[in-house]
Amino acid sequence: VYARPCPRRPASCTPPVGEGMVVHTQSDRLDAIRRGVMELYVSDHPAAWGEKAGTGGSEFDKVARTVGLTENRYGVDGRNHVKQENGVAPGHGSLTIDYIARDESNPYFTYDPAQCIVCSRCVRACEEVQGTFALTIEGRGFESRVSAGMHEAFVDSECVSCGACVQACPTDALREKTVLAKGLPERSTVTTCAYCGVGCSFKAEVKGDEVIRMMPYKAGKANHGHSCVKGRFAYGYATHKDRILKPMIRERVSDPWREVSWEEALTHTANEFR
Ligand code: SF4
Ligand code: SF4
Incomplete structure (x- = not known):
């Protein structure tokens, strides 16, 4: 943002609010800065950009489109985290450092390091929203990446599959398996979880007449956008043949x-x- 009287363009979360402060969130200069930041992200994580890699509907994709990012000056041939056809990561030659295979171990969501921009949102969601502390960022610099537990598969870590990290992830690095398999939902209805008496609110996101995912509803007074694994992922009862109608x-x-x-x-x- 541009927050007068500060002459620079600080991140919106850093300048303290002061008397007479005027905040601008949109301008040509700010657009150029945002475009530059997104371009750097894309150069490092080309798999995080564009329909070819993920759903094309992630927050990252939307921001790239909003700032008008149509190409990236740095190319995508430099060192990155995408697996190459010859099996060797470019610029480094070490698959063990640059490329890590997708983690499909969790039954409900996938973690794809090649699409991760190491923003730490998932780590904070697990700590501050869920309170499980299952995630951390391991490594330094280019080798930084999300790690579940002690460098374990998600399913072997302390993760309780609440889905808070998936909800917070701005890319398709953490994504529901139903979305990857069936595509993005088309519409949603706010409803109440049918499990326990807490009464969590959800957006039932639907494609055609099929529920694609259940998203905890941020305006829900009982859960404020969070939920447990049952309401988030175990909604198969909705179409179970034994369901009492x-x-x-x-x-x-x-x-x-x-x-x-x-x-x-x-x-x-x-x-x-x-
Ligand atoms: S699903 Fe929940 S418990 Fe598991 S890593 Fe994500 S936030 Fe943590
Ligand atoms: S929220 Fe997504 S993009 Fe950000 S560090 Fe976690 S997995 Fe990577």
Whole structure:
């Protein structure tokens, strides 16, 4: 941002608010700075950019489009984290340092280091939102990368699969497997989790008539955009063949269940309140 009277363009989270401060978030100069930063990201992580690598709908992709990034002056032939066809990472020649295979160990989401821009959002989400401390950034400089546990696969680490890191990731480095397999959702409906009594709010994101993912709803008063693994990923019950779709009542525990109309079920429930 440009925050007068500060003559420079500091990151929006760093300058303290002061008397008479005027903040500008949009200008040609700021656009050029943002474009330059995105271009540097893209030069280092070409797989993080563009539809060819991920969903094309990540926050990173959207920002690249917003700042008008159509090409990158530095090219994509330099040292990067993308696996090359000859199996050797460019500029370094060491697959063990520059390239790490996707981690598909978690049943619900994928971690692809080649698309990671090492922004640390996932680390902070795991620490500050979830409180599990399963993630860290290991290595220095170009070798920096996200690491689960003690350099383990996600499924072997302390990760409890809450999905907070996936939600926070601005690229497709951490992405729900359903989104990668079926594409981005087309619409959403705010609903309440059907599991426990906390009553977390979710956006049920749908493509056609299929739920693609359940996103914790930020305006949800019980959960403020966070949830546990069940509401986030274990929503298969919605279409399970054994799901009960009609109300049923029984007078005694020993009686068989009897399908009834909603009106009869509600009247019965109201009458049974004492
Ligand atoms: S899914 Fe949850 S517990 Fe696992 S690494 Fe991400 S934020 Fe941490
Ligand atoms: S949030 Fe995504 S891009 Fe950022 S460090 Fe984590 S995995 Fe990498």
